[in-house]
Amino acid sequence: MPAFRIAPAVADAFPDTLIALVTATGLRGHEPWPHTTTALDALEQRLADGTWQPADENDPRVEAWHTAYRSFGTNPRRVRPSVDALGRRLAKKKTLPRINPAVDSYNAVSVRHGLPAGAFDLDQVTGDVDIRHADGTETFTPLGEPGTVENPRPGEIIYADSTGVLTRHWNHRDAHRTRVTADSAHVAFVLETLRATSDGHLLKTAAEELRGLLAPHAGQTTVHYLSPAQPQATT
Numbered sequence: 001m002p003a004f005r006i007a008p009a010v011a012d013a014f015p016d017t018l019i020a021l022v023t024a025t026g027l028r029g030h031e032p033w034p035h036t037t038t039a040l041d042a043l044e045q046r047l048a049d050g051t052w053q054p055a056d057e058n059d060p061r062v063e064a065w066h067t068a069y070r071s072f073g074t075n076p077r078r079v080r081p082s083v084d085a086l087g088r089r090l091a092k093k094k095t096l097p098r099i100n101p102a103v104d105s106y107n108a109v110s111v112r113h114g115l116p117a118g119a120f121d122l123d124q125v126t127g128d129v130d131i132r133h134a135d136g137t138e139t140f141t142p143l144g145e146p147g148t149v150e151n152p153r154p155g156e157i158i159y160a161d162s163t164g165v166l167t168r169h170w171n172h173r174d175a176h177r178t179r180v181t182a183d184s185a186h187v188a189f190v191l192e193t194l195r196a197t198s199d200g201h202l203l204k205t206a207a208e209e210l211r212g213l214l215a216p217h218a219g220q221t222t223v224h225y226l227s228p229a230q231p232q233a234t235t
Contacts, residue, residue: 002125002161003234004188004226007132010157011228014068018196019131019226020207022189023122023235024102026219029182033101036213039108040096047094054087055114061202062087062114064194065171072133072155074169082171083116100182105213106189113206115199116171116192120159121184122235124177127162131170131226134158140165141176188235189214196227 004021011017046052055062057076065081076084086107090096096107102119110117120129136154141164152158152168159167166175171192180187191206193199207223215221224233 001235002122002188003128003232004190004224005128005130006226006228006231007130008231009133010131011231013071014194015228016194016196017227018193018200018203020191020203021224021226021233021235022191022207022210022214023187023222023224024189024214024218024220025186027102027185027187027214028217029100029102029184031217033105033213033217035216036101036105036108039112039213040098040104043090043108043112044095047090054090054111055083056087056091057084059114061193061195061199065116068157068194069169072157072170073153074156074172079169079172081116081169082118082173083110083114085172086111087114100180101217102180102182102184102187102189102214106191106210109191109206109210109213113191113202113209115203115206117190117210118167118171118174119180119187119189120166120174120178121180122186122188123184125161125166125188129159129161129166131157131159134160134165138165140168142168143174143176143179146176 066076069076134152
């Protein structure tokens with residue numbers, strides 16, 4: 001089972017980081033997930049009713065990611081944090097994308113709580129996963145673009161295993177290789193905040209909510225937390 005680690009330099013630069021690692025084994029992505037469907041429908045209905053809006057770049061939860069992106073040389077208005085991009089899409093289109101039940105579950109939790117989320121098919125991960133600064137020699141193939149190879153900018157924060165980059169710009173875009181499909185049976189989901197002091201309780205609520213959506217369709221689910229004080233967890 002791969003370990004996930006926060007590199008010391010990332011921990012030093014972002015000392016209030018807290019990451020929830022929600023792991024599901026024996027995931028059954030081809031059966032109906034009615035609770036996920038209900039969660040998506042409820043968000044869209046609240047948006048239509050005018051009783052709720054997704055967090056935007058003026059929200060402190062998202063603003064913190066914009067500040068972080070700028071600190072490692074990424075323009076967050078051109079390359080947006082995932083939760084920002086997802087919220088903007090929802091606000092414009094009034095609907096969330098339906099990809100597959102596992103992805104739909106973390107998208108619903110992400111936008112509901114204003115926290116970036118992502119996921120990795122652990123059967124496609126090689127070695128351990130480090131959250132670290134890129135040196136620029138790593139390779140990344142973006143989700144949905146299997147013929148494309150990119151190199152991250154030196155200093156950009158990435159998720160990386162022993163083969164290559166799993167996520168660029170910390171949480172902007174996931175890799176094609178480790179994408180989660182309806183066939184993925186062993187998946188690690190991540191939820192992130194840079195403001196653990198103020199939003200740690202929100203992250204933990206979101207992690208348990210995601211676990212609740214996954215559990216009826218998995219053999220086992222676990223939740224671990226990564227922070228500068230606890231920089232490693234094994235899935």
